[in-house]
Amino acid sequence: MTDSSETLSNLLHEQRRFEPPRDFTASANVGAATYEQSEADRLVFWAEQAQRLQWESPWSEVLQWRPPFAKWFVGGTLNASVNCVDRHVAAGHGEQVAIHFEGEPGDTRTITYAELLEQVCRAANALTELGIEKGDRVAIYLPMIPEAVVAMLACARIGAPHSVVFGGFSSQALYDRIVDAEAKLVITSDGGYRRGAPSALKPAVDEALAKGRTTVEHVLVVVRTGQEIDWVDGRDVRWAEALERQPAKHEAPAHDAEHPLYILYTSGTTGKPKGILHTTGGYLTQVSYTHHAVFDLKPDSDVYWCAADIGWVTGHSYIVYGPLSNRATVVMYEGTPDTPHRGRWWELIAKYRVSILYCAPTAIRTFMKWGSDIPAQHDLSSLRLLGSVGEPINPEAWIWYRKVIGGDRTPVVDTWWQTETGAIMISPLPGVTSTKPGSATRPLPGIGADVVDNEGRPVPNGGGGFLVLTEPWPSMLRGIWGDDARYTETYWSRFPEQGYYFAGDGAKKDEDGDLWLLGRVDDVMNVSGHRISTTEVESALVSHPRVAEAAVVGATDPTTGQAIVAFVILRGGGDSDEGELLVRQLRDHVATEIGPIAKPRQIMLVPELPKTRSGKIMRRLLRDVAENRQLGDVTTLADSSVMDLIQAKLPTAAAED
Numbered sequence: 001m002t003d004s005s006e007t008l009s010n011l012l013h014e015q016r017r018f019e020p021p022r023d024f025t026a027s028a029n030v031g032a033a034t035y036e037q038s039e040a041d042r043l044v045f046w047a048e049q050a051q052r053l054q055w056e057s058p059w060s061e062v063l064q065w066r067p068p069f070a071k072w073f074v075g076g077t078l079n080a081s082v083n084c085v086d087r088h089v090a091a092g093h094g095e096q097v098a099i100h101f102e103g104e105p106g107d108t109r110t111i112t113y114a115e116l117l118e119q120v121c122r123a124a125n126a127l128t129e130l131g132i133e134k135g136d137r138v139a140i141y142l143p144m145i146p147e148a149v150v151a152m153l154a155c156a157r158i159g160a161p162h163s164v165v166f167g168g169f170s171s172q173a174l175y176d177r178i179v180d181a182e183a184k185l186v187i188t189s190d191g192g193y194r195r196g197a198p199s200a201l202k203p204a205v206d207e208a209l210a211k212g213r214t215t216v217e218h219v220l221v222v223v224r225t226g227q228e229i230d231w232v233d234g235r236d237v238r239w240a241e242a243l244e245r246q247p248a249k250h251e252a253p254a255h256d257a258e259h260p261l262y263i264l265y266t267s268g269t270t271g272k273p274k275g276i277l278h279t280t281g282g283y284l285t286q287v288s289y290t291h292h293a294v295f296d297l298k299p300d301s302d303v304y305w306c307a308a309d310i311g312w313v314t315g316h317s318y319i320v321y322g323p324l325s326n327r328a329t330v331v332m333y334e335g336t337p338d339t340p341h342r343g344r345w346w347e348l349i350a351k352y353r354v355s356i357l358y359c360a361p362t363a364i365r366t367f368m369k370w371g372s373d374i375p376a377q378h379d380l381s382s383l384r385l386l387g388s389v390g391e392p393i394n395p396e397a398w399i400w401y402r403k404v405i406g407g408d409r410t411p412v413v414d415t416w417w418q419t420e421t422g423a424i425m426i427s428p429l430p431g432v433t434s435t436k437p438g439s440a441t442r443p444l445p446g447i448g449a450d451v452v453d454n455e456g457r458p459v460p461n462g463g464g465g466f467l468v469l470t471e472p473w474p475s476m477l478r479g480i481w482g483d484d485a486r487y488t489e490t491y492w493s494r495f496p497e498q499g500y501y502f503a504g505d506g507a508k509k510d511e512d513g514d515l516w517l518l519g520r521v522d523d524v525m526n527v528s529g530h531r532i533s534t535t536e537v538e539s540a541l542v543s544h545p546r547v548a549e550a551a552v553v554g555a556t557d558p559t560t561g562q563a564i565v566a567f568v569i570l571r572g573g574g575d576s577d578e579g580e581l582l583v584r585q586l587r588d589h590v591a592t593e594i595g596p597i598a599k600p601r602q603i604m605l606v607p608e609l610p611k612t613r614s615g616k617i618m619r620r621l622l623r624d625v626a627e628n629r630q631l632g633d634v635t636t637l638a639d640s641s642v643m644d645l646i647q648a649k650l651p652t653a654a655a656e657d
């Protein structure tokens with residue numbers, strides 16, 4: 001571990017610093033003193049944050065910790081839907097816009113908090129009419145349309161945990177999730193708009209339900225595109241009709257703080273997807289607080305856009321529960337960034353005067369690839385804060401994001417968290433933290449995180465190791481649905497003595513103690529005993545002017561343990577004549593940027609990279625290519641033809657010495 005730590009400290013040589021702008025600090029929601037306050041007494045701190053919510057009855061105990069099982073705000077009761085909607089209307093903000101919806105074809109809807117309340121109430125009544133009771137699970141399989149938000153809040157209102165399944169998942173994946181959660185109802189739509197054309201969703205539900213016996217009694221169908229769909233009488237119900245006949249009011253019951261709010265499936269390294277369980281009081285406390293602190297939301301003036309899909313945890317926490325509990329005006333966009341043109345995001349930012357943007361580094365790198373001239377054609381002056389999430393952000397992308405999108409004036413917050421953590425855990429505070437491109441900096445107030453070695457000992461500054469969470473936190477997963485043993489085994493068995501939560505990520509502490517997330521532990525390579533992050537090599541490659549995007553994997557090597565293999569997309573397309581020369585230059589470039597040990601054994605010039613529908617690069621498949629293996633499962637790829645393209649390119653583009 002010592003060796004690798006030293007290597008890492010040599011590798012990380014990013015020196016640029018960005019102080020928070022003075023005027024930002026002056027009016028920031030959260031100041032530097034918060035860290036001390038939270039350190040003085042963590043539980044008092046979280047109890048204060050919980051007071052930002054409306055509780056129906058008080059808790060008797062802030063935290064009951066029987067490792068690894070936590071209960072927060074024991075005995076307290078509240079309603080998440082009331083916190084996200086009713087209380088804002090009651091406080092006189094009914095006319096404020098809750099959602100600016102933009103459909104891919106350009107249709108728009110503006111929904112005020114008062115209108116959202118009415119929709120949620122009608123939907124809650126409709127769910128009740130369909131026999132959904134407190135505790136029943138509801139699967140939601142919808143495109144990015146406002147009904148998804150309404151459906152989630154209606155479920156929360158009546159205490160029926162939702163299980164949102166990303167609309168890009170197949171019928172098989174949907175079936176597996178419906179079966180595991182034993183869902184009683186599926187909420188879906190006929191389809192949505194994708195890349196300029198209607199795409200279908202309902203057929204996948206029909207297919208899923210035909211795969212075997214399920215507990216589903218009804219399918220509630222939103223009409224979005226008007227396309228022809230099959231209809232099962234008695235089972236299928238139209239959303240609009242079901243809501244129309246309901247009263248516009250619904251008395252929200254209070255739920256226990258530990259009442260399940262939702263299940264969200266996420267893939268583990270092995271086995272079937274895990275149903276991550278989140279409950280009500282602690283989850284809402286932390287998403288609300290982190291949204292307030294990290295995004296500095298000013299409800300009266302900000303327009304906030306989280307460009308994630310509602311099918312992922314980012315959408316749950318930072319499109320729905322965090323922002324709406326803080327009375328944000330949110331932008332919701334149905335489509336892809338390149339439809340009908342590659343300036344669509346920037347057009348939307350100008351149109352709605354978006355002031356806060358939250359997205360993933362993959363998107364940022366894609367925009368870089370498309371060229372800075374595209375955003376330059378739009379008025380982005382409304383932006384005042386930029387956020388990044390989901391994967392390590394390489395310094396090049398961070399700087400591009402700040403400069404080209406943020407006009408070199410906006411703070412950038414790189415936020416680390418997971419489906420399991422429910423809310424942001426490690427991030428700068430935009431009015432407080434001096435940021436470094438590529439570093440998520442430090443744990444938020446009230447959060448305990450550290451980097452430890454194999455034995456669970458904290459590494460000194462300059463050292464690298466495993467990221468762990470050292471204290472329970474309010475929005476922590478309460479378990480894996482129906483599998484307590486797997487919960488304990490996956491997250492709590494790596495460092496049982498210390499009782500740390502094992503995040504599965506590698507990280508480094510720099511000389512200031514700031515944290516650099518290095519990606520999943522399985523994506524950290526070990527070359528001749530040196531620990532090198534795939535991300536770092538990628539970052540080095542991307543800093544070369546000819547490189548648009550890069551993905552690096554560790555391939556098994558008989559001599560060095562692992563060897564670095566890079567897949568590179570060239571800016572402006574590649575030319576096979578220049579291939580060999582360029583590959584040599586790129587290897588040298590990496591050696592110059594990081595050191596000779598990081599020099600890729602092999603660089604393959606490819607036209608595309610394999611990505612999941614959520615935009616994550618599927619390194620597993622690249623590793624298969626790098627190790628000359630037959631390709632593994634390609635069904636989760638957004639575009640399965642990508643692998644054919646890559647393999648077709650290989651014989652001429654690979655170089656080795």
Ligand code: WTA
Pocket residue numbers: 266312313314388389390391392393414415416417418419420440503504505517518519520
């Ligand atoms: C990675 C997404 C580096 C990490 C919210 C984590 C990050 C996994 C960052 C969780 C970040 C997320 N820097 N890596 N800012 N944010 N990750 O469950 O490997 O989809 O374990 O949650 O994404 O992914 P998940």
